[in-house]
Amino acid sequence: MSKRIVVEDLDVYYGEFKAVEDVSMSVEPRSVTSLIGPSGCGKSTFLRTLNRMHELIPGGHVRGTVEMDGHDLYGAAVDPVAVRRVVGMVFQRPNPFPTMSIFDNVAAGLKLNGVKKKSLLEDTVERSLRHANLWDEVRDRLNRPGAGLSGGQQQRLCIARAIAVEPQVLLMDEPCSALDPISTLAIEDLIGELKNDYTIVIVTHNMQQAARVSDRTAFFNLAATGKPGRLIELDDTGTIFGNPHEKATEDYISGRFG
Amino acid sequence: MTALDTAVADPLSQHLGRGRAVRNRVAAVAMYAAFALAVVPLAWILFSVLSKGFSAIVDAQWWTNSQRGITIRTPGGGAYHAMAGTLIQAAITTLISVPIALLTAVYLVEYGRGGRFAKAISFMVDILTGIPSIVAALFIYALWVTTAGFGRTGLSVSFALVLLMIPVVTRSTEEMLRIVPSELREASYALGVPKWKTILRVVIPTAWSGIITGVMLGVARVMGETAPLLILGPYTSSINMNPFRGNMAALPTMINQNRTESLSLAVERTWGAALTLILLVLALTLAARWLSRFSAVRG
Numbered sequence: 334m335s336k337r338i339v340v341e342d343l344d345v346y347y348g349e350f351k352a353v354e355d356v357s358m359s360v361e362p363r364s365v366t367s368l369i370g371p372s373g374c375g376k377s378t379f380l381r382t383l384n385r386m387h388e389l390i391p392g393g394h395v396r397g398t399v400e401m402d403g404h405d406l407y408g409a410a411v412d413p414v415a416v417r418r419v420v421g422m423v424f425q426r427p428n429p430f431p432t433m434s435i436f437d438n439v440a441a442g443l444k445l446n447g448v449k450k451k452s453l454l455e456d457t458v459e460r461s462l463r464h465a466n467l468w469d470e471v472r473d474r475l476n477r478p479g480a481g482l483s484g485g486q487q488q489r490l491c492i493a494r495a496i497a498v499e500p501q502v503l504l505m506d507e508p509c510s511a512l513d514p515i516s517t518l519a520i521e522d523l524i525g526e527l528k529n530d531y532t533i534v535i536v537t538h539n540m541q542q543a544a545r546v547s548d549r550t551a552f553f554n555l556a557a558t559g560k561p562g563r564l565i566e567l568d569d570t571g572t573i574f575g576n577p578h579e580k581a582t583e584d585y586i587s588g589r590f591g
Numbered sequence: 592m593t594a595l596d597t598a599v600a601d602p603l604s605q606h607l608g609r610g611r612a613v614r615n616r617v618a619a620v621a622m623y624a625a626f627a628l629a630v631v632p633l634a635w636i637l638f639s640v641l642s643k644g645f646s647a648i649v650d651a652q653w654w655t656n657s658q659r660g661i662t663i664r665t666p667g668g669g670a671y672h673a674m675a676g677t678l679i680q681a682a683i684t685t686l687i688s689v690p691i692a693l694l695t696a697v698y699l700v701e702y703g704r705g706g707r708f709a710k711a712i713s714f715m716v717d718i719l720t721g722i723p724s725i726v727a728a729l730f731i732y733a734l735w736v737t738t739a740g741f742g743r744t745g746l747s748v749s750f751a752l753v754l755l756m757i758p759v760v761t762r763s764t765e766e767m768l769r770i771v772p773s774e775l776r777e778a779s780y781a782l783g784v785p786k787w788k789t790i791l792r793v794v795i796p797t798a799w800s801g802i803i804t805g806v807m808l809g810v811a812r813v814m815g816e817t818a819p820l821l822i823l824g825p826y827t828s829s830i831n832m833n834p835f836r837g838n839m840a841a842l843p844t845m846i847n848q849n850r851t852e853s854l855s856l857a858v859e860r861t862w863g864a865a866l867t868l869i870l871l872v873l874a875l876t877l878a879a880r881w882l883s884r885f886s887a888v889r890g
Contacts, residue, residue, distance in 0.1 A: 384781065386777065386780065386781065389776075389777070389780065391704055414780075414783055414784070414785050415783070417780060417781055417782070417783040418782075418783030419783075421781060421782070422777075422781035424774060424777065424778065424781075426774060428772070428774040428775055428777070428778045429778075430775060430778070430779075430793055430797070431775070431797055432793075432796040432797050432799075441779070441782060441784075442782035442783065442784070445779065445782065445784040445788055445789075445792050445793075446782075446783065446784065491778070494778075494782065495781065495782070498782055498783060
C-alpha cells in the first residue's frame, strides 16, 4: 500500500505566476520525506501538486511530470478525483466536518463515495481510529460531534479520516503547527507507525520535527520574494542536518536565515 | 518621565482617562437609544395587533370557516379561506423559487468564481431585488394574463411572488455558502470526493440552518405582499383550494377588503386577519427552526 513518486522538471504556476520552478526528486515508498524551507518557498504548493489540490485555485497548473509507479498523475485521461483517492491529505488546521459525528467523519470518504454496507463501514472506522491512536479515546462516543474533540484529537480524527479510504500516499501540510507539544508528540509517534504502510510526505516549519520524523529531507528556497521557489537539496535527513552539500541549506538549518 | 514610563512603573495607579470614560458613556447611551428606537415601534405594532385582533381569532369558527354568505353586519365566519389561500400561494412560490435560488447561489459561489457570467447574474439578482412588487405583478399580468390568456388565479399570484422571492433567497443562500470554510471543501476533495458531491453532502449541510433561515425570510416576505394579490388575485369570501382556477382569497386581501368598512365587525376582522398573518409567519419560522436542527452543525 505504498508507492514511489518520481517528479521530473516540475514547474508550478498560478495563472502566469510561476510559484515553483524545476523540481526533480523522488519520494521513496514506506518512508517519510519532509519538505522544509522558509515561508513562501513553495513547499506547500509543491506538496499540493502531488494530489492535484493546487488545481482548485483558479489558474493552477503544472509543467513537467509527476509519476507514481510509472503512472503519470497529470496524464490527459487521469481524473484529479481519482488521484486524490490514492493520495490522501492532512491539513494544517484540523478540519473535521462539523455536521458529522466522529463515526461519520471517519466514514465520510467511503460514504460519500457510495459505500453503504454497515459492517464494512464499522470495520473501517474502528481500524482507522485504532491506526490513528484515537480509538481508545472515542470508542464510547462515536456518535458525538467530531468538532467536540480537542485540537490534537481532531487532527488524529482527520488522519483517521484520510487513511480510511486506504490511500497509497499521505500528504501532510504542517499537521502539527496548530497543536500543543503533547499532541504534536502523539502525531509524530503516529507518523512513525504510519510509514510502515504508507508513503508520507510532510511539510513542516519545525526543523526538529523534520529531523525526528523523516527519513529524507528536501530543502526548498527562493531567490527573492516574487521569484519562484526551487528545490535546493534532497538527501537523507541525517546528511541534510549533519553535513549538507549546499551552503544555503546549512545557513537555513543553522538558523542564519529564514 | 514620559506617560509611558509612569504607566509601566505603576499601571494600577493610572485611573481610566476622563475623556475615555465620557466617550464610553456617550456611546453606551447612543446604543441604548438606537435599540429603543427600533424596539418601540415593533412592540407597539405587536401590542395593537394583539389587543385589537385577539377577540376575532379566539373564536373557533375563525380557524374553520370562510366568510361565504356573511356580510359585514352578520357576526361569525372565519379566515380559513384566506389562510388556505395564503399558504397555498406561499407553498407554490417556495416550491418554484427555492430550487432556482439555491442553484443560482451554488453556481455563483462554487462555480462562477467571479467570472463574467457570474457577475452578470449577480447584477441581475441585484436588479430583481430592487423591483417593486407592483412591477413584478404587472409583468406577470402582461405576460401570463393578457398575452398568454390565463386567468387571474392563485397560480398567477405565485408567479409574481416567485420574482420577489428568488433574489431574497439567492442572496441569503450565497452568504451562507460563502462562510462555509474552504478547508471543509478541501478536506472532502482530498478524500477523492467529486466536487458536486462535496457541495451536496458537505457544503450545503454545513450551511443548512442558515439557508433555511433565508428561505423563511423569503416566505415571510411574500406572504405579506399585497400588490400582486390586488392585480392578480382578486378576493373572494369563499374557500378555493384550486390555484389553477378562480379567485383565491389571501390574508392581505382579506385585510384590505375589511379595512374599507367602518362597521366594528369588519374592523375586528381586519385586525384578526393581520394577527393571523403574523402568527402564520411565526409558526412557519418555528417549524423551520425545528426542521433545521436535523442537519445542523453539531459541536
